[in-house]
Amino acid sequence: MSDANRVLWSEGLFLRTQHFQQQDRFFEGMVRGALQAGQLHTFGFQQLTLDQSLLDAGQVSIVSARGIFPDGTPFSIPELMDAPKPLPVTADTGAGPVLVALPLEPPGGVGFDPAHAASTGARYHGKIVSVRDAVQSGADPEEIEIARPQAALLAPGKS
Known part of the structure; x- marks a missing residue:
């Protein structure tokens, strides 16, 4: 499993701490990817x-x-x-x-x-x-x- 995948939020989902932690990893990965793709020395x-x-x-x-x-x-x-x-x-x-x-x-x-x-x-x-x-x-x-x-x-x- 990739640590960079987003959480699939759905109705009736039993929320756990890991859901929020995984969503954080997803957003942090998106920001890092955008920064690294934009310039060589960011x-x-x-x-x-x-x-x-x-x-x-x-x-x-x-x-x-x-x-x-x-x-x-x-x-x-x-x-x-x-x-x-x-x-x-x-x-x-x-x-x-x-x-x-x-x-x-x-x-x-x-x-x-x-x-x-x-x-x-x-x-x-x-x-x-x-x-x-x-x-x-x-x-x-x-x-x-x-x-x-x-x-x-x-x-x-x-x-």
Whole structure:
């Protein structure tokens, strides 16, 4: 089965979490496919701000950034995802670019760490947020768990 197929919605369907997850995979695949077909290089930074004081102390640390990962996933730090942990740069680090990397989605595997759990290096980490109902005015906000991408800074030559 392809992870990129849409859900067949029908009357009387018993909704399960997997239906919504599969619909997300379908839409994410559509966006990625459109971006990759449109241009050869549709990824990179639109904006990047580093912490100068940590840079002076030998660490690369992102204060804010906005752009698109090579797989088509957009990012915005700190709005849509937390900044990666600072990367210490030493004489052993080597020359070359420092990369901002997002773990690949495992085919058929678990790509999420729940909000209550420690990070395992999965693609997404849960965060509890308060969300208002977009349709029903006056309704109290509800707490839901959202998935925030969790990137890492990689030293030159590391993967």
